[in-house]
Amino acid sequence: MNQDPPKKRLYESFAAIARALGHAHRLELLEQLAQGERPVEALAQRTGLSVANASQHLQQLRRGGLVAARREGKNVVYRLADGPVIEALAALRGIAERNVAEAREVMHSYFNNLDSMEPVTRAELMQRLRDGTATLLDVRPEDEYRLGHLPGAVNVSLSALRGRKFKLPKNRQVVAYCRGPYCVLSFEAVRLLRERGYKARRLEDGFPEWKAAGFAVQGP
Amino acid sequence: MNQDPPKKRLYESFAAIARALGHAHRLELLEQLAQGERPVEALAQRTGLSVANASQHLQQLRRGGLVAARREGKNVVYRLADGPVIEALAALRGIAERNVAEAREVMHSYFNNLDSMEPVTRAELMQRLRDGTATLLDVRPEDEYRLGHLPGAVNVSLSALRGRKFKLPKNRQVVAYCRGPYCVLSFEAVRLLRERGYKARRLEDGFPEWKAAGFAVQGP
DNA sequence: CTATTATTCAATCATTCAATTGAATTATCT
DNA sequence: AGATAATTCAATTGAATGATTGAATAATAG
Numbered sequence: 045m046n047q048d049p050p051k052k053r054l055y056e057s058f059a060a061i062a063r064a065l066g067h068a069h070r071l072e073l074l075e076q077l078a079q080g081e082r083p084v085e086a087l088a089q090r091t092g093l094s095v096a097n098a099s100q101h102l103q104q105l106r107r108g109g110l111v112a113a114r115r116e117g118k119n120v121v122y123r124l125a126d127g128p129v130i131e132a133l134a135a136l137r138g139i140a141e142r143n144v145a146e147a148r149e150v151m152h153s154y155f156n157n158l159d160s161m162e163p164v165t166r167a168e169l170m171q172r173l174r175d176g177t178a179t180l181l182d183v184r185p186e187d188e189y190r191l192g193h194l195p196g197a198v199n200v201s202l203s204a205l206r207g208r209k210f211k212l213p214k215n216r217q218v219v220a221y222c223r224g225p226y227c228v229l230s231f232e233a234v235r236l237l238r239e240r241g242y243k244a245r246r247l248e249d250g251f252p253e254w255k256a257a258g259f260a261v262q263g264p
Numbered sequence: 265m266n267q268d269p270p271k272k273r274l275y276e277s278f279a280a281i282a283r284a285l286g287h288a289h290r291l292e293l294l295e296q297l298a299q300g301e302r303p304v305e306a307l308a309q310r311t312g313l314s315v316a317n318a319s320q321h322l323q324q325l326r327r328g329g330l331v332a333a334r335r336e337g338k339n340v341v342y343r344l345a346d347g348p349v350i351e352a353l354a355a356l357r358g359i360a361e362r363n364v365a366e367a368r369e370v371m372h373s374y375f376n377n378l379d380s381m382e383p384v385t386r387a388e389l390m391q392r393l394r395d396g397t398a399t400l401l402d403v404r405p406e407d408e409y410r411l412g413h414l415p416g417a418v419n420v421s422l423s424a425l426r427g428r429k430f431k432l433p434k435n436r437q438v439v440a441y442c443r444g445p446y447c448v449l450s451f452e453a454v455r456l457l458r459e460r461g462y463k464a465r466r467l468e469d470g471f472p473e474w475k476a477a478g479f480a481v482q483g484p
Numbered sequence: 485c486t487a488t489t490a491t492t493c494a495a496t497c498a499t500t501c502a503a504t505t506g507a508a509t510t511a512t513c514t
Numbered sequence: 515a516g517a518t519a520a521t522t523c524a525a526t527t528g529a530a531t532g533a534t535t536g537a538a539t540a541a542t543a544g
Binding site for chain 1: 362
């Protein structure tokens with residue numbers, strides 16, 4: 045009744061992007077890339093994939109326009125593409141939170157229990173940083189911190205926290221963040237810090253969300 | 265190195281949602297549903313799918329948490345689910361616009377040529393409606409209009425426009441809208457109206473985007 | 485130029501997905 | 515209750531996807 049081939053072709057393109065998002069490994073790769081750009085081998089290591097497999101998935105992401113790559117000496121360095129990639133991931137998360145029983149269950153049974161502590165909002169953090177009533181703590185591994193972090197953040201990785209190799213003021217509240225809403229590092233960090241007598245809370249969202257909002261300090 | 269099964273399960277859920285978005289037919293079904301709720305047969309007709317096929321795709325969308333359904337007499341009426349479904353579609357569109365060569369080509373060769381006329385923005389429309397310097401025109405079929413439309417909008421479907429069965433003030437600008445950014449109805453309507461001496465422009469976005477922003481008048 | 489390292493390509497096999505068909509459900513009407 | 519209409523289920527087929535392996539390509543160092 046309504047022949048509309050150009051529209052159909054557009055929807056094919058949109059669907060292809062969605063399919064590129066349609067695999068857990070690729071979402072993990074995107075989470076890693078949301079921290080900063082990386083060569084293939086580093087991504088493979090962090091996601092536990094073989095190099096060949098990671099490479100294939102990265103190419104699917106590239107065909108979908110979700111990541112871009114450039115060669116740098118021997119390495120091919122991947123990064124998130126321009127455009128609303130973080131927003132697409134956030135939308136998937138939002139839909140899962142509301143409507144997917146399986147996801148709701150995981151979130152409530154696992155993350156909500158860990159987080160009896162409600163997270164610090166963006167506005168609250170800004171206020172506290174201006175007042176100097178909070179120390180901002182980046183608990184990701186040091187290399188991720190170096191690739192970019194929030195302004196004023198101190199980097200003490202989770203392993204350093206465990207090893208007690210750190211020094212933080214005890215009188216001010218510590219606000220910890222990591223990779224994103226479903227990154228467990230900051231949950232664990234808050235637990236550890238509280239055990240040791242700190243006043244610690246999590247930041248809502250992680251580094252990528254703040255970066256997308258324009259608040260990140262970029263590394264070299 | 266970093267065993268994290270709950271996170272993995274979450275990403276599986278997110279990926280399942282993305283896969284549910286990963287087919288052109290399902291995106292078309294979502295576009296239809298973004299206009300308003302509908303029983304299966306109506307959706308099948310509008311998308312040109314067999315009823316059985318439409319039903320299968322709708323069930324995949326339901327499993328993905330993208331649509332919801334309720335029974336109403338003999339019919340099962342589907343609607344968009346709560347949550348950022350429109351936002352997810354918008355993100356796919358945005359990524360395609362920026363990064364997917366095929367999509368850029370279609371958009372520029374087809375839509376941009378039609379639209380030498382730049383669209384009316386949200387803010388501009390609001391202003392003009394307050395001033396009374398514009399007539400807002402909904403060019404979708406009458407049944408879609410009845411399911412919900414923008415406040416103050418007059419419904420003259422494209423076929424009615426073609427048949428000259430309408431009456432609009434010639435001294436005020438006409439702002440036409442339809443189903444969304446890639447719905448061609450409003451492009452065609454503006455062309456027709458201009459041929460006949462009206463001052464006509466398109467509204468940016470379509471009904472679903474405005475509805476998501478809370479501006480729609482809902483039908484019965 | 486050769487060796488080395490990082491990444492990609494090509495081929496394979498098992499799994500999953502899409503469309504079609506006809507039968508089975510579920511609700512209404514008489 | 516039995517007939518009818520709308521939707522879903524179940525089973526089939528052919529096509530696409532994902533993981534693995536080993537070979538091929540690029541860039542660099544010696």
